[in-house]
Amino acid sequence: MNVEEVIKTEKKLPLRTRTILHFSLVGNKINETFMAALKPHEISEQQFNVLRILRGQKGKPAHLSTINERMVTKMSNTTRLVDKLILKGYVDRITCADNRRKVEITITDKGKAVLTVLDKVMEETENELLTKFSDLELNQLNHLLDKF
Amino acid sequence: MNVEEVIKTEKKLPLRTRTILHFSLVGNKINETFMAALKPHEISEQQFNVLRILRGQKGKPAHLSTINERMVTKMSNTTRLVDKLILKGYVDRITCADNRRKVEITITDKGKAVLTVLDKVMEETENELLTKFSDLELNQLNHLLDKF
DNA sequence: AATGTATATTTGTATATACAATTATTGTAT
């Protein structure tokens, strides 16, 4: 992906401007690719993330605030993401007995089942996006990303 | 930015999964930073992009489709982005005389004026985001991004 | 000229997200 080609400019961009622009162009490509891959399964990336977080709990329920901390989205959206997952039967929500302000979210068997399907979809998409990278290059990239 | 720390997991993620996740975490950080920087000026990143594209035309108007090609967003959104810029007095829209299906968008003096202000804001934000990078590292990053 | 097809943009509608305000519950200080 060549920046100057995409944005159709002849003039040389300053290094920092070019880097940020480059980054956001690649980011958009990655997002679009994942959205397209998940679309046939009628689930959004954010909803998928919630399911993954819940699986990470290994049976234990997660408080809504915990899910929220591990996501980029805002609290109010987390509530509504969970609403949608409940409608699909992928998670359950009960109010916490210890502290009735909190709610506990658990992934259902149905939710686990779609996750195993989606895991494959995501892995394939990752590989598709990263075909041109060697492991060495991926490590270099990760190392550079740590600097942000 | 450490991936495992952000998503609070102990187990080691597969290299490819980690890279994509890392990328999207950094992408979110970049986006948030720019949104926050532009917010006081009451303009969105997308609206700002339209203005930059128009400036690149050097006085010549741009067709809506041209603007659209150079942006990530969809055509219908481009229409509405321009609507908002017109309301603010930053651009003009006239139907093209040669081909009355097309429209021509031009940046106004007022639009150019805010751009010069926003240029500084963007440059500062870029520098703020990239403080930890040497020029060599930025070139390495750009080189790796080309592989996407 | 009439008809069908392609192009360029706009509009309608559903969904997604951000932000502020609200509700409900718990903890704390007097």
Place this chain on the structure above:
DNA sequence: ATACAATAATTGTATATACAAATATACATT
């Protein structure tokens, strides 16, 4: 115990975006 602040989640509302359908104009074929 009462009042006040803090915490957790939800709801209302405005804005943003995606997608499909509609509109308007131009081009091509008979």
